[in-house]
Amino acid sequence: MSELWKRHRNWLAPLLFIAPGALLFGTIIIASSFESVWISFFDWDGVGPKTWAGLANYRELFADPQFYVSLKNNVIWLVMFMAAPPLGLALALLVNQQVAGMRFLKSLFFIPLVLATVTVGVVFGWVYDPNYGLLALIFNLFGATAPALLADEHAVTFAVVVAALWPQIAFCMVLFLAGLNNLSPDIIGAGRVDGARGWNMLWHVVLPQLRQVGFIALAVTVVGALRSFDMIAVMTSGGPFGSSEVLAYQMYEQSIFSYRFGYGAAIATVLFAIMIVFITWYLRMMVRLEKETR
Amino acid sequence: MTLKTELSLIDAIKASRRQFLIGTGAALAGTALSRPAIAAGGEVTIISDLGNADQRAVLERLAGEFTKKTGTKVTINNMDHEAHKTAIRSYLVVGAPDICFWFSGNRMKAFVDRGLFDDISDLFQKEGYSEKLGVTKGAVTVGGKQYGLPLGGILWGLFYRKDVFDDKGWTAPKTWDDFMKLGAAAKSAGMIPVSMGTKETWPTGGWFDHMNLRINGLEKHMALMEGKISYTDPMLKPVFDKWEELIKADFFSPNGPSFGWEQAGAALAQKKAAMMDLGSFIKYAFPAADQAQLAFAPFPEIVPGVERYEDFSVNSVHIPAKAKNKQGARDFFAYMYQPENLGAFLEAEGTIPPRNDCPPSKDPMVNAAVESLKTVKGTSQYYDRDTDPDMAQDGMKGFQEFMLKPDRRDQILARLEKTRARIFK
Structure with a gap:
C-alpha cells in the first residue's frame, strides 16, 4: 500500500486536492453552461415539456430590436467602465500621500465597496429622482429643472453606469493601493539616485511595477461591465421600455418574467460567446505575466 | 434540551x-x-x-x-x-x-x-x-x-381625496366629458390630474384595461386577452386615440418611469395629484390619519351604452x-x-x-367597493392576469413606451401584434 502511494503520490496527491474543486466547478459552471447552450435549441417555459426549435431562438434573437438595444448598452457599459482603472489609480496615488487626515479620506473613498450594489442602486435612484432627489436640488439651486434621467431612453444607461462606476472606481483604488504598498524600495531608491522624481518617477519607475495590478484591475472591470445586472434591476427594471437593458438583464427578463427559458438561454449563449473573447485574452495575459515573473 | x-x-x-x-x-x-x-x-x-x-x-x-x-x-x-x-x-x-x-x-x-x-x-x-x-x-x-x-378581491378604479374635491367643488367624473373637465380644472389648480408611476409597468396595463372595457366591452376585451383579436385591429383605434388625447393634454405624472406606485400614491396623499387609478391597497401609500379622506369612484363612462365592466382581481x-x-x-x-x-x-x-x-x-373602503360591485355587469381580472405572461410583459412595456412617445403608436402595436402571433399560435 505505502509502496503504491510512494510510487504514485507525485500525481495522486495533487489529483486528490484538485478533485473537490474540479467537481464543484465542473457541475456548477461547466455542466450548467453546456446545459444552457443545449436549452437554447428548445422552446421551453421552464415547467412543461421541451420542444425542439433548432435555431429558431437565434433567428428570432437576431431579428429582435431589443437585442440590439441590449447589445449597444453592453458596449456603453464596457467603454464607460474603462474609466474605472485610471480613476482608481489617480485616487490611489492621491490617498497614498503621507498627509494628516489621509486615513480618514481613504476610508471615505472606501465606503462604496462596503455597500451592497443594491444599496448603491437605491441610493442613486433617489439622487436621480426628478422631484426630490439630490440632483433636482442642485438644479433647483440654479433655477433649472432637473432632467428625469431614469425616464429618458437616451440618458438612462449613462445614468446607471455612472452609479455603477462609483463602487468600481473604489475597487480599482483598493487594488492599486495594495500594489503601491508592494513597490520595491530598492528600485525606487535606485531611481532616486538616478535623479528621477515627480512625473518621471511615476511613469518610469512606479507604473511599470504596477503592471500586474493594473492588468487585474482592467480584467475585473471588463468582467464587471459585462455581467452588469443588479444595478439595472434595482434602478430601472430595464426601463423605460427596455432602453436600459443589457444582455444579462434581457436574459433574466425573458426567462423569469416571460417564461421563455429557451430564448433566455439563447441570449445567455450569445453573452457567453462575447465573454469568451475576454476570458481567452485574460488567460493568455495571465500566462504571459506568470512567465515574466518567474 | x-x-x-x-x-x-x-x-x-x-x-x-x-x-x-x-x-x-x-x-x-x-x-x-x-x-x-x-x-x-x-x-x-x-x-x-x-x-x-x-x-x-x-x-x-x-x-x-x-x-x-x-x-x-x-x-x-x-x-x-x-x-x-x-x-x-x-x-x-x-x-x-x-x-x-x-x-x-x-x-x-x-x-x-x-x-x-x-x-x-x-x-x-x-x-x-x-x-x-x-x-x-x-x-x-x-x-x-x-x-x-x-x-380577497381587489376592485380597481379611480381614487381621490374627499377633502380636496370638497374644497375645490369637484365631483367624481361620470362621463368622459366630466373627466376631461376635471383634468383641466386640476391642471389650472396646479395639480397633476392622474398620478401614475410606471417604473413597474403594470399600472399602464390597468389603464389600458379600463379604456378598452369602456370602449369595446368585456367580450372583445377578453378575446384580445386570449389572443383571438389582433393588436392592429381597428377596434383599438379609439382606445389609443382617447389615451393619446390624455397624454397630449398632460393628464399623467411627468417622468412616470422614474417612480413606482408608492410614490405616485404619495403624490395623491400630498394633494399634488387629483386622482389615481389603483386598488384599495392605495391606502398603504397614505398616512394613517389621512386614510379616512380616501374615496373611490369607478372609471368614467366613455362610450354611452357600453355596460359597466371592471377589473376585479381575486x-x-x-x-x-x-x-x-x-x-x-x-x-x-x-x-x-x-x-x-x-x-x-x-x-x-x-x-x-x-x-x-x-x-x-x-x-369603509371595502364596503364602498362591495356596493360598487353590485352594479357591475361583468369582470375581468387585470391585464397581466388575464393574458399570457409573456404577452403581458411585452404589452405593458409597449404601453409604457406609448405613454412617453405616443407618436410611436403604430410601431408599438405592430410589435405587440408580432408577439401575439408568436404566443397564440
Missing part, C-alpha cells in the same frame, strides 16, 4: 427547508426519514406570499386553532410576494407543499392545464361553496371543475397536485373558509370577501 424539543427543532428545520433546498436536500431528507412521527394527526405545510404582517398573524392564529382542534400540525412558510411568483414554478414540480397561495383566473389556469393543481370540486360540493360564492366561483373554475378557493389558495396530505389540506381549507375566519383574514388586508355570508367589514 429535552429530546422532545430537540426533535421538534429538527422537524421545524426540515419543514422550512424542504421547499427551498430542492435537489440539495438529500442529507436533510435522511434526518427526515429517521424522524419518529410526533404529530399523530399528520402535517399540513403551507407556502404563502403575504406581505402584510397583520394578515400573516391571522393565518398563524387560524393554523394554531386548527392544530388544537384536529391535532394536525400546520407549518407556514411565508415568502416574498414577487420571489414567490417565480419559486412556485419549481416547487409545484418538485417539493410541493400541501397548500399554496396564488392567483385565480388565467394564472391559475396555466397550472391547471399542466396538471399541477388538484381538483377540489368535491370540497365545493361537500361544503356547499357554490351557493355561497358569487361571480368569484368562475375565477377558480376550469372546464366545470374547481381548482382553488377564491380569497387571489386564491390551491392544493398542488403533488401535495402529500391532500385530505389535511382540504380540512384546513374548510376551517379557514368558515365565514368568520375568512372574514378576519381578509379584513386585515382590506379586500373584498368572495363569500356573501362573511361578517360586514369595518373598512
Whole structure:
C-alpha cells in the first residue's frame, strides 16, 4: 500500500486536492453552461415539456430590436467602465500621500465597496429622482429643472453606469493601493539616485511595477461591465421600455418574467460567446505575466 | 434540551427547508426519514406570499386553532410576494407543499392545464361553496371543475381625496366629458390630474384595461386577452386615440418611469395629484390619519351604452397536485373558509370577501367597493392576469413606451401584434 502511494503520490496527491474543486466547478459552471447552450435549441417555459426549435431562438434573437438595444448598452457599459482603472489609480496615488487626515479620506473613498450594489442602486435612484432627489436640488439651486434621467431612453444607461462606476472606481483604488504598498524600495531608491522624481518617477519607475495590478484591475472591470445586472434591476427594471437593458438583464427578463427559458438561454449563449473573447485574452495575459515573473 | 424539543427543532428545520433546498436536500431528507412521527394527526405545510404582517398573524392564529382542534400540525412558510411568483414554478414540480397561495383566473389556469393543481370540486360540493360564492366561483373554475378557493378581491378604479374635491367643488367624473373637465380644472389648480408611476409597468396595463372595457366591452376585451383579436385591429383605434388625447393634454405624472406606485400614491396623499387609478391597497401609500379622506369612484363612462365592466382581481389558495396530505389540506381549507375566519383574514388586508355570508367589514373602503360591485355587469381580472405572461410583459412595456412617445403608436402595436402571433399560435 505505502509502496503504491510512494510510487504514485507525485500525481495522486495533487489529483486528490484538485478533485473537490474540479467537481464543484465542473457541475456548477461547466455542466450548467453546456446545459444552457443545449436549452437554447428548445422552446421551453421552464415547467412543461421541451420542444425542439433548432435555431429558431437565434433567428428570432437576431431579428429582435431589443437585442440590439441590449447589445449597444453592453458596449456603453464596457467603454464607460474603462474609466474605472485610471480613476482608481489617480485616487490611489492621491490617498497614498503621507498627509494628516489621509486615513480618514481613504476610508471615505472606501465606503462604496462596503455597500451592497443594491444599496448603491437605491441610493442613486433617489439622487436621480426628478422631484426630490439630490440632483433636482442642485438644479433647483440654479433655477433649472432637473432632467428625469431614469425616464429618458437616451440618458438612462449613462445614468446607471455612472452609479455603477462609483463602487468600481473604489475597487480599482483598493487594488492599486495594495500594489503601491508592494513597490520595491530598492528600485525606487535606485531611481532616486538616478535623479528621477515627480512625473518621471511615476511613469518610469512606479507604473511599470504596477503592471500586474493594473492588468487585474482592467480584467475585473471588463468582467464587471459585462455581467452588469443588479444595478439595472434595482434602478430601472430595464426601463423605460427596455432602453436600459443589457444582455444579462434581457436574459433574466425573458426567462423569469416571460417564461421563455429557451430564448433566455439563447441570449445567455450569445453573452457567453462575447465573454469568451475576454476570458481567452485574460488567460493568455495571465500566462504571459506568470512567465515574466518567474 | 429535552429530546422532545430537540426533535421538534429538527422537524421545524426540515419543514422550512424542504421547499427551498430542492435537489440539495438529500442529507436533510435522511434526518427526515429517521424522524419518529410526533404529530399523530399528520402535517399540513403551507407556502404563502403575504406581505402584510397583520394578515400573516391571522393565518398563524387560524393554523394554531386548527392544530388544537384536529391535532394536525400546520407549518407556514411565508415568502416574498414577487420571489414567490417565480419559486412556485419549481416547487409545484418538485417539493410541493400541501397548500399554496396564488392567483385565480388565467394564472391559475396555466397550472391547471399542466396538471399541477388538484381538483377540489368535491370540497365545493361537500361544503356547499357554490351557493355561497358569487361571480368569484368562475375565477377558480376550469372546464366545470374547481381548482382553488377564491380569497380577497381587489376592485380597481379611480381614487381621490374627499377633502380636496370638497374644497375645490369637484365631483367624481361620470362621463368622459366630466373627466376631461376635471383634468383641466386640476391642471389650472396646479395639480397633476392622474398620478401614475410606471417604473413597474403594470399600472399602464390597468389603464389600458379600463379604456378598452369602456370602449369595446368585456367580450372583445377578453378575446384580445386570449389572443383571438389582433393588436392592429381597428377596434383599438379609439382606445389609443382617447389615451393619446390624455397624454397630449398632460393628464399623467411627468417622468412616470422614474417612480413606482408608492410614490405616485404619495403624490395623491400630498394633494399634488387629483386622482389615481389603483386598488384599495392605495391606502398603504397614505398616512394613517389621512386614510379616512380616501374615496373611490369607478372609471368614467366613455362610450354611452357600453355596460359597466371592471377589473376585479381575486387571489386564491390551491392544493398542488403533488401535495402529500391532500385530505389535511382540504380540512384546513374548510376551517379557514368558515365565514368568520375568512372574514378576519381578509379584513386585515382590506379586500373584498368572495363569500356573501362573511361578517360586514369595518373598512369603509371595502364596503364602498362591495356596493360598487353590485352594479357591475361583468369582470375581468387585470391585464397581466388575464393574458399570457409573456404577452403581458411585452404589452405593458409597449404601453409604457406609448405613454412617453405616443407618436410611436403604430410601431408599438405592430410589435405587440408580432408577439401575439408568436404566443397564440
